[in-house]
Amino acid sequence: MAVPEIIPIAWEPDCRTSTIGRYSDGRFLASITYAFPEGFVMGDGWEEHKRLYVVLHKFDHAGHHQGSDIWCAGTWAEQVERPRDEHSVVARAEAQLDAVLSCLPEREYCDIAIRPFRLTVDGVLFGLVTEYPAEDQDGEEDRAELYPDGLSFSAPWDGRYDT
Secondary structure: OOOOOOEEEOOOOOOOOOOEEEEOOEEEEEEEEEEOOOOOOOOOOHHHOOEEEEEEEEEOOOOOEEEEEEEEEEEHHHHHHOOOOOOOHHHHHHHHHHHHHHOOOOOEEOOEEEOOEEEEEOOEEEEEEEEOOOOOOOOOOOEEEEEOOOEEEEOOOOOOOEO
16 A cells, blocks of 8 residues: 555554644644664764654644754763763753643644655654665565654554554
């Protein structure tokens, strides 16, 4: 089944899509996610390259991407140094997510439907990207992948994701 023009994403409280919904100007998709730059090869010092991002993508009412606020809270190496205090990388990210969400007027958490988009920040791919596997890949379906979150959407296009 072909990738639809507008891809539904189901709101699931207490899951990876708990911070999506509508606000006065359109729709939003927010998350906290670790990511490596594109093309990164795992090796010594990988902890400095794995970065935690706070992401807020905004869309108009028709699901067109309008802009993104992407903020790096720090690296995995920093988080390991201070794993449990109020200044940890995770604590900073959670505070930033709360701050950006609180700025969305008339915010309501709910299912959304958005169009594919992509952008690169700090060498990291962000977006909802359509992917069409080669014909010789048996069993692989056309899908839309949310980067860098690693959520995959595919038929029956009901908004549920695979990881």
